[in-house]
Amino acid sequence: MITVLLIEDDPMVQEINRQFVERVEGFKVIGCAANGKEGVELIKKEKPDLAFVDIYMPNQDGLTTIKQIRSEELGTDVIAVTAASDMETVRGVLQLGAVDYIMKPFKFDRIQQALTNYKTYHQSFLKRDSISQQELDGLLFHQGRQDKGELPKGLNALTLDKVIDFLKNQDEATSAEAVAEGIGIARVTARRYLEYLEQSGKVEIVIEYGGVGRPVNQYKLVRG
Template identity: 60%
Template sequence: MYRVLLIEDDPMVQEVNRQMIEQVDGFTVVGLAGNGEEGLRLIDELRPDLAMIDIYMPQLDGLETVKQIRARGHEVDIIAITAASDIETVRRVLQNGAFDYIVKPFKFERLKQALGNYRAFRQSLAEKESLTQAELDALRQTAEQPAAPLPELPKGLNEVTLEKVVAYLRQHRFPVSAEEVAEGVGIARVTARRYLEYLEKTGKVVLDVQYGGVGRPVNRYHLKTI
């Protein structure tokens, strides 16, 4: 069982990501941190196999956290899981030895792929004292498989809020309205509706129009099952 430390400052996203990680065979979340400083302390205490780290965090951001992990000589492996998608941040995180880089919002399949690749990599290293060039190449190709790019967000929408909306939807089995999403995420109802309409347009959610006895029908949304 691979022991994972999740470093993420948003409690809602943190809980959803924890649940997804623990759906993947062979992985358990042993600690949760809300910022880089807390994450470094828990790495010292818990000695996890893998740290999954957000970039945009208070007190100590993810990039500096990754650098501190390496400077302190920790052997923990790293997967970045973040809304930060600019080239410079990606380059610097990978230069500091991150195994993978997952851009929010993402599908469960992308997280499962990353953890599966990591598991295969660790198992290969544990089973053999040395690797052939072909085996090394195969491991590198597995680790570097890119995720399918998401469509560019319309003007006025941002990746951080989109991930919060998706996280809210993941927490609810039944269809929810824009008003419920707005209250749960902490945004205006019209803003919630824009994000939901974008997710419907891109095939991520399904619209369910519910008709009551009185008044206008209510649009409700739920994540599309795969």
């Protein structure tokens, strides 16, 4: 379970963030803070994996808070969730190593995308002592940076990531129907994503024959 701390001064936004985070499998909110100073103290006490940090807050703003998290080497990753859209703030937050930057107002899908990407990032670093350049490139450029314009019409990067994540967790080749049920989409939609991944060289087709001899396509992620 990935633990999350919310640092947000608006109680309504804080509650929305909590509900959104806990809708994503594998994440749990373990605390909330109304300002940066309180947030840093909670990080020291609870040691969460991840903190959602607002920028505009009383009693220590978000930028100062992230600087303190880094200067004290607290080890908690940060996602900025804020109304701040000026380039100076955005650049400052990213330079301090935030793993994502979400602008208010936002929808659940954006939070889900951020947490799905973070889970991949987090688990990859837990599982190994070293990493190859190819694997690192995959992590760095997978974090929500895929250009949706490169996908065929009707496909989107978030659902594509869900399909890939589902396939990663399968030991054997699986059907389009199983993928559809696993992530909650229509079978015809799942087949479109699987065909795209097969054409991209990321999925291989394993043909199996049913009881009446009809070939059935099964899909397996190509592991490089």
